[in-house]
Amino acid sequence: MSKKNWLFSIVLLLALILAACAPAASPQTQAPEATQPPAVEQPTEAIQPTEAMQPTEPPPAAQPSETPAQAEHKVATFIWTQEFDSLNPYYTNMWFSGVTQQIWDSWAWDFDEENNPIPVLVKEIPSTDNGGISADGTVITLHLRDDIKWSDGEPLTSADFKFTYDMVLNPANAVTSVTPYDLLASLETPDDRTVVMTFKEPYAPWLGTLWHGLLPQHVLQPVFDSDGTIDNAEWNRKPTVSAGPYVFAEWESGSYTRFVANENYWGPKPKIDEIFFRFVPDDASQVAALKTGDGDLGTFISYADIPTVKDAGVQIFTVFSGYNEGWYMYLDPEKGHPALQDINVRKALAMAFNRQKINDDLLLGLTKPAVTYWDNTPYADPSLTAYPFDPEQAKKLLDDAGWVDSNGDGVRDKDGVDLELTYGTTTREIRQDTQAVAQQQLADVGVKLDLSNYDSDIFFSGYAEGGPAATGQLDIMEWSDTTQFPDPEVAYWLCSEIPSADSPSGTNWQAICDPELDQLFQQEAKQVDFAARQQTFYKISKMIYDKVYWLGLWQDPDIWAVGSRLQNVKLSGATPFFNIAEWDLK
Amino acid sequence: MTRYIIRRILQAIPLLFLISVVLFVLMQNMGDPLATMGGRTMTRKADRERLTRQLGLDQPIYMQYIYWLVGNDWTKVDLNGDGIANTPGRRLGILRGDFGTSLVNRGQPALQVIWDRLPNTLLLMISAEFIIIVFSILIGIYSALRQYSLTDHVITAVSFIGYSMPIFFIALVTMYIFSVNFKRWGLPYLPTVGMFDPQVGKTPLQVLWHMILPVFSIAFISLAGYSRYIRGTMLEVMGQDYIRTAKSKGIPHRDVIFIHALKNASLPIVTIVGLDLPLLLGGAVVTERIFAWPGMGRLFLDHLSRVDTPVIMGILMLISVAVVVFQLITDITYAWLDPRIRYE
Numbered sequence: 001m002s003k004k005n006w007l008f009s010i011v012l013l014l015a016l017i018l019a020a021c022a023p024a025a026s027p028q029t030q031a032p033e034a035t036q037p038p039a040v041e042q043p044t045e046a047i048q049p050t051e052a053m054q055p056t057e058p059p060p061a062a063q064p065s066e067t068p069a070q071a072e073h074k075v076a077t078f079i080w081t082q083e084f085d086s087l088n089p090y091y092t093n094m095w096f097s098g099v100t101q102q103i104w105d106s107w108a109w110d111f112d113e114e115n116n117p118i119p120v121l122v123k124e125i126p127s128t129d130n131g132g133i134s135a136d137g138t139v140i141t142l143h144l145r146d147d148i149k150w151s152d153g154e155p156l157t158s159a160d161f162k163f164t165y166d167m168v169l170n171p172a173n174a175v176t177s178v179t180p181y182d183l184l185a186s187l188e189t190p191d192d193r194t195v196v197m198t199f200k201e202p203y204a205p206w207l208g209t210l211w212h213g214l215l216p217q218h219v220l221q222p223v224f225d226s227d228g229t230i231d232n233a234e235w236n237r238k239p240t241v242s243a244g245p246y247v248f249a250e251w252e253s254g255s256y257t258r259f260v261a262n263e264n265y266w267g268p269k270p271k272i273d274e275i276f277f278r279f280v281p282d283d284a285s286q287v288a289a290l291k292t293g294d295g296d297l298g299t300f301i302s303y304a305d306i307p308t309v310k311d312a313g314v315q316i317f318t319v320f321s322g323y324n325e326g327w328y329m330y331l332d333p334e335k336g337h338p339a340l341q342d343i344n345v346r347k348a349l350a351m352a353f354n355r356q357k358i359n360d361d362l363l364l365g366l367t368k369p370a371v372t373y374w375d376n377t378p379y380a381d382p383s384l385t386a387y388p389f390d391p392e393q394a395k396k397l398l399d400d401a402g403w404v405d406s407n408g409d410g411v412r413d414k415d416g417v418d419l420e421l422t423y424g425t426t427t428r429e430i431r432q433d434t435q436a437v438a439q440q441q442l443a444d445v446g447v448k449l450d451l452s453n454y455d456s457d458i459f460f461s462g463y464a465e466g467g468p469a470a471t472g473q474l475d476i477m478e479w480s481d482t483t484q485f486p487d488p489e490v491a492y493w494l495c496s497e498i499p500s501a502d503s504p505s506g507t508n509w510q511a512i513c514d515p516e517l518d519q520l521f522q523q524e525a526k527q528v529d530f531a532a533r534q535q536t537f538y539k540i541s542k543m544i545y546d547k548v549y550w551l552g553l554w555q556d557p558d559i560w561a562v563g564s565r566l567q568n569v570k571l572s573g574a575t576p577f578f579n580i581a582e583w584d585l586k
Numbered sequence: 587m588t589r590y591i592i593r594r595i596l597q598a599i600p601l602l603f604l605i606s607v608v609l610f611v612l613m614q615n616m617g618d619p620l621a622t623m624g625g626r627t628m629t630r631k632a633d634r635e636r637l638t639r640q641l642g643l644d645q646p647i648y649m650q651y652i653y654w655l656v657g658n659d660w661t662k663v664d665l666n667g668d669g670i671a672n673t674p675g676r677r678l679g680i681l682r683g684d685f686g687t688s689l690v691n692r693g694q695p696a697l698q699v700i701w702d703r704l705p706n707t708l709l710l711m712i713s714a715e716f717i718i719i720v721f722s723i724l725i726g727i728y729s730a731l732r733q734y735s736l737t738d739h740v741i742t743a744v745s746f747i748g749y750s751m752p753i754f755f756i757a758l759v760t761m762y763i764f765s766v767n768f769k770r771w772g773l774p775y776l777p778t779v780g781m782f783d784p785q786v787g788k789t790p791l792q793v794l795w796h797m798i799l800p801v802f803s804i805a806f807i808s809l810a811g812y813s814r815y816i817r818g819t820m821l822e823v824m825g826q827d828y829i830r831t832a833k834s835k836g837i838p839h840r841d842v843i844f845i846h847a848l849k850n851a852s853l854p855i856v857t858i859v860g861l862d863l864p865l866l867l868g869g870a871v872v873t874e875r876i877f878a879w880p881g882m883g884r885l886f887l888d889h890l891s892r893v894d895t896p897v898i899m900g901i902l903m904l905i906s907v908a909v910v911v912f913q914l915i916t917d918i919t920y921a922w923l924d925p926r927i928r929y930e
Contacts, residue, residue, distance in 0.1 A: 075784050083888065085624055085690045093625030171666035172673075174640035174692065176623060177633045232693040253702035254880025255781055276784040280878040281888070288761050288778045292769050295779075457617030457893055460628060464638075465618040481627055497631060505631040505638075 074585045075274040076566065079286045079295035083254060083279040088236035089213030090168055090175040101213050102577040103275055104259050106156075106243040108142060108211035111574035113319075115486040117207060118578065121148055121156065121214070121243075125207070128528070137202030137528035138185075142195040151240075151247040151262045154218050158189035163217035172229040180209045202526040204533055208487025208574070216241045245270040245581040254279060270581040271568075290314050296563040296585070303364050303559070313564040321573030322377065322482030323556035324370035328492070329549075330472050332511035337475045339419050344397045346548035350387040352394035352445040353438050359554050362433050370552025372541040379488040379537035384545050386552070394445045405446050412446040420448040424468055425478035426456040434478070434553065449476070463499035463506065470499055470509050477509065480556045486574045488537055489525065493517055493549065510549070517543050587921070591914065598910045605906050606680075609899060610651050619643070619689045619893040639667055641689060654686060654899065655679050680903070686896030690889055696896035700885065700904065704867070706781070707881035710874070711866035713797060714804040719859065722809050726816025727843060730824060741813070748810030757803040757876040764799065779878035800877040804870050815858065819851040826850075853923055860916030864908030868901070 084097040089105065092098060102110055109117045109125055117125050123143045126132020132141050148156040165187045168175050181187075183203055188196045197210075215230075219241045223233045235241070239248045245267060246259035259275040278295065280286050287305045289295040291312040301309060306316055329346065330336045339345045355369040374380040398404075403412040403419050412419040423438065425431040432453060439449040453459075454468060460479075461467030469477045483490045491497050495518045497508035520540045527533035544550050560576075562569050567584040571577075620634050620643070629637070638644045642653060642663065658675030665673045678684035685696035729738045748756075761778055768775035776799055777783065782792035823829065824847055832846045833839075869883030882901065889897040921927045 073785075077784055079779075082624070085892075086692050091692045093623035093627070093629065095625060098625075171636075171640070174637060176637070177630060178636070179630060179633065182632070232687075236693055237691070252880065253699070254706070254884055255878075256784065258784070274784070278780050278784070278878065279880070280779045281884060282876045282878070284758055285761065285779050285876050285878060288758075288766050291766050292775065292778050294765075294777060294783075455617065455891075457619075457621055457891060460621035461618035462621060462634060465621075467618065467621070491630065503631070505629075505634040507628050507631060 073274065074272045075276050076272045076296045076583070076585055077276045077278055077294065079280050079289050079298040080277050081279075081281055081283065081286055081298075081300060084251075084257065086236050087239050087248065087251075088215070088230075088233075090164075090173075090177075090215070091231075091236055093176045098212070099576045100259075100277070102244065102575050103580050104239065104242045104244040104246045104248055104262075105213045106148070107213060107575065109207075110578040111486055111572045112578055113570045113572050115572060115574050121145060121211075133528060137204075137526070138199045140197045140199070140206060142197070144193045144195070145266075146193065147266045148243065149264060149266055150216050150218070150243050151264050153264050154216070154241075155192075156214070156216075156243050157192035158195045159192060160214050160217045161195045161211070162187060162189050163221065164211075164213075164215045167215055167220070167224065167230055170224075170229075172231075174229075174231055180206065202528050204525055204527050205484050205487040205489040208484045208489070214243065216243075246275055249274075265581075268581050271584040275580075290561050290563060293563065293565070296566050298561040299558065301559055301561050303366055306364075306366070306559070309561055315562045315564070315569075317560040317562055317569070317571050318366075318557050319560060319571045319573045319576065320376045320555070320557045322374075322485035323480050323558075324373060324375060324482070325478065325480040325553045325556045326370060326373070327551040327553065328469075328477045328479070328510045329551075330475050330477070330510055331549075332472055335472050336511065337421055338417055339401075339403060339414070340421070340475060342401050343547055344401045345403065345419075346551075347387065348394040348397040348401070348445065349442065349447065350548055350551050351390045351397070352442050352447065353551075354389040354441055355386065355553055356389060358434055358437060362430060362437070363554055367554040367556070370555045372545055372552065373490065373550055374483070374488055374537060374541050375552070375555050376557075377483075377486065377488060379534055379541065381538040381542045381545070384542060391441075391445050398445065398447075403446075410443070410446065411448045418448065419446065420450060421475040422452065422473070423449045423476040423478070424452040424454065424459070424474040426459045427453045428456075431478055462504060463501075464504035472509070472511060478553070488533075493544070494521055512549055514543075514547070514549070517549070587918075591918075594914050594917075602903070602906055602910065606655070606899070606903060607651070609902050610654065610895070611647065613893070613895045613898060614647050614650075616890065616893045619895070624690070624892055636667065640665055650895075653677055653679065654896070656681055657684060680899075685900040688889070688894055688897050690892050690894045690897070696894075696900045699889075699897050700882070700900050703869075703880060703882050703885045706879060707867065707869040707874075707883070709793075710797065710800055710804070710879055710881055711869065714801045714808075714870075715862070715866060717801065717805045718808045718812055721805070722812035722816055723848070725809070725813040727820055727848070729813070729817040730820035731843070733821060745810040745814050748806050749814070751807065753803055753807050753870075753872050754876060756806055757799070757873055760799050760803060761876070781880065796877075800870070800873045800879055803873050803877075812855075812858070816851070816855060819854050820847060823847045823851040849923060853920065856916060856919050856923065860912050860919070864905060864912045867905050867908050 080096055082094065082096040084092065084100070085094055086092045087097060087100070089098065089101055101107060106120050108121045109119050112118050119125055121144055123145055124130055124132070126140050126142060128135065133139070142161070144156075144158060150156055165181055165184070167173055168178055168181045180203060183199055185198045185200045187198075190196060216235070219235055220230050220233055223235070224230050227233070230236070237251065242248065242262070245262055245265050247262040249258040249260045251257040256279065257277045261270050261273050280289060280295070283302055283305070286295065286298050287301060287309060290298045290301075290309055291314070310316060329340050331340055333341065359365065359367045359369055369386045371384050371386045372380040398412055398419075403414045405412050407413065423435060425435065435449070435451045439451060442449055452468070452474070459467065459469055461470060463470040468474055491507055492510070493512055493514070494508060495513035495515070497506040498511050498513060499506035499509065517540065520536055520543070524533050524536040524540065527536060558573065558576075560571055565586045567586055568579070568582045570579045620629050620637055622628055642650065642658075645653070653675070657677040657679030659678060661675055662671040663673050663675050664671045677686060680686070685700075688694050688696050688699050691699055725741055729741050732738050764776040765778045777796050781796050782788040786792055829842060829847055832842045837846070867882060868886065869881040871883035871887055873879065874881040874883040875887070886898065886901050
């Protein structure tokens with residue numbers, strides 16, 4: 001007995017020594033992972049974006065901090081299932097990194113819980129009425145606030161805008177995306193409060209795509225001058241100078257990232273002292289952490305966990321950010337399946353597949369079928385409703401189209417070709433379940449589906465890498481995507497985006513080239529006037545619906561779990577933490 | 587012996603080279619690092635073309651391997667897409683200690699990415715391995731000495747339960763019992779995830795407190811197998827003539843077991859420990875994920891899912907080297923344990 005105690009003491013001692021040897025809270029960087037659209041499912045009470053994007057009031061100027069009394073240090077713990085790869089907004093494509101921008105960096109404007117723009121660094125949102133947008137829609141002028149500054153006290157000026165623009169476009173910098181800055185003919189800064197952007201041609205999606213984060217020139221210019229690139233800048237991993245309510249404190253790889261209140265913040269002082277992001281990759285562990293209070297905020301929790309999380313006093317916020325799960329069909333006139341070329345066959349598929357049942361049973365009734373790609377935005381034609389589940393009508397459409405079961409094998413055929421379609425998606429469980437239901441229901445109308453699943457990085461591989469979806473190996477492909485939310489812009493249906501050996505990076509994997517639709521997309525992209533653009537999108541959404549160029553399966557909002565300690569929480573689909581400074585802890 | 591060691595090291599060089607070629611080729615088929623870059627949307631056409639060029643992914647695979655191995659500072663690369671290679675390369679290659687730059691954590695050296703995680707993994711894995719070895723020896727010897735006693739039967743039963751349980755199950759069950767339910771019942775409860783409580787900070791006590799569940803999960807599973815193994819070899823050795831001789835000479839019981847029996851029984855144990863130790867570097871993929879422990883296992887999975895060739899190759903080569911080294915150490919330990927073994 002005494003020997004055992006002795007041994008246990010040794011073990012304990014050793015563990016203590018080892019723990020003490022671990023690098024103590026040394027701020028380190030780096031981040032892992034991601035792949036594919038993270039699991040997003042069901043809404044409960046979806047927050048609906050309103051009609052046109054109405055600019056609202058700018059935030060009030062800096063107020064003297066209210067109670068300097070040394071109260072308790074308030075730390076809010078956010079559970080993040082994916083770690084950031086980079087914190088430089090121009091070096092990441094990760095949602096999990098991008099949405100932190102409102103916490104520590106500033107955008108020119110944010111979007112509120114109804115996805116209306118709120119001016120942040122600018123005095124007002126440019127419009128044709130206030131002269132911010134030229135009559136022809138090509139010149140956009142920003143007037144910066146006078147009081148904005150970086151967290152180290154340096155003023156934030158138009159030079160930082162110009163610097164950000166230069167860095168993004170410089171070929172020495174391997175930034176994630178150069179759009180839309182490559183569409184600018186010029187960016188000028190007549191004074192340190194004014195930024196004048198001249199586009200080569202009118203560019204309608206500017207509000208949803210421009211100025212998602214600013215780079216501090218006084219920090220990064222010296223790095224660029226000495227290294228010739230900012231790819232390896234320390235700021236990308238430790239952005240200790242920023243312009244948001246919080247500022248970066250430390251990042252330990254795989255473990256956590258801390259942001260602390262920015263003493264020099266020019267807006268209202270944040271109420272919580274520290275935002276602590278803890279990286280917890282496992283969904284079940286995230287739920288456990290939310291239940292025990294080890295986490296105050298979680299994201300993308302599985303719909304199956306919603307009831308138990310609610311029981312533990314956690315609130316569920318359902319926020320629409322433009323995502324819809326849907327079928328993309330490969331319609332290449334030569335290489336595609338002949339049956340899918342026929343609109344009526346595609347309509348038959350829509351009617352033979354009970355998508356409401358998928359939403360009711362697999363998604364626990366928390367979602368509804370997506371009618372258009374622009375559901376819950378002002379851009380979907382409101383007259384459209386989802387195709388009904390009507391197998392008899394589906395059979396009739398198929399019969400009329402000439403697809404009949406002539407050889408009695410249970411599968412319709414025409415001219416010796418069976419109506420047998422390949423249907424592939426990622427390995428996500430809900431997608432596999434959907435495939436199984438679709439296979440069964442379509443078999444009832446004589447359509448055979450061959451199912452396949454791929455790891456998301458294989459599935460989403462490009463044309464050059466031989467990705468199964470990109471190279472037309474699948475007749476039906478399923479995934480979830482959004483627009484340049486809250487802007488409705490999307491490139492999936494442009495003829496120029498069809499991938500080929502000469503242009504392997506195209507994203508129109510469906511190989512749909514409908515000149516009329518293409519023309520409408522070209523037209524809306526230049527319509528700076530909201531009402532005119534909305535009308536064009538009504539036509540686009542109706543055409544895609546009528547021709548079944550895309551079949552919506554379910555609306556795919558973001559699910560947030562908000563712990564009972566958190567107060568004043570509002571969440572936006574486009575910029576979730578737009579009012580983070582007002583959040584408080586009980 | 588020195589000659590033997592030198593020969594083994596020389597033999598390892600072509601082996602590691604071969605391993606690196608095979609792994610590098612396999613990595614090219616893992617998917618497309620630019621497909622989504624961790625985002626929820628696909629990369630745009632123009633950006634994909636530009637990044638393929640800037641990150642050197644447009645090169646044929648053998649050139650990518652050569653750059654990885656010996657660097658590209660002897661040649662020029664095309665960054666701006668004008669078709670003219672006019673920018674001098676900056677990479678030094680793994681042979682000169684440059685593991686490349688992570689494709690995920692853009693701009694960060696792959697070695698740094700790995701290095702950041704290594705201490706956490708070693709802390710977790712060495713603690714667990716230490717507990718496994720100590721307790722499995724104690725349990726194994728105890729069961730061997732009291733074969734078919736009630737205690738032996740109980741230990742056998744628990745071992746089989748432990749051995750047959752998947753680690754994710756034991757990890758989640760212990761988390762739900764000792765964290766979630768204990769909290770609900772108003773008892774002192776263990777933390778669910780992470781290495782420390784942000785409100786308190788990263789103190790050794792906090793880390794120890796957060797280590798309990800993950801270490802228990804790893805140890806419980808492996809303890810079962812190890813202790814059965816030791817029980818078996820001890821039973822075999824205890825039946826040998828020299829043990830009977832030792833006993834009849836009146837040597838104290840403890841010395842008979844720990845000096846005469848255990849030393850001879852440990853040869854097969856050294857083999858399995860020697861195989862397990864280098865894999866400790868790889869971390870515990872499942873346990874680290876569930877308990878959000880920032881170790882190598884998670885790093886590997888996270889970066890593999892985004893086809894981060896430099897980081898993944900770095901981890902794999904590190905483990906390969908460790909396997910080679912530990913096999914050599916194992917062989918040397920054999921000779922020490924059993925003087926009959928000679929390497930000439």
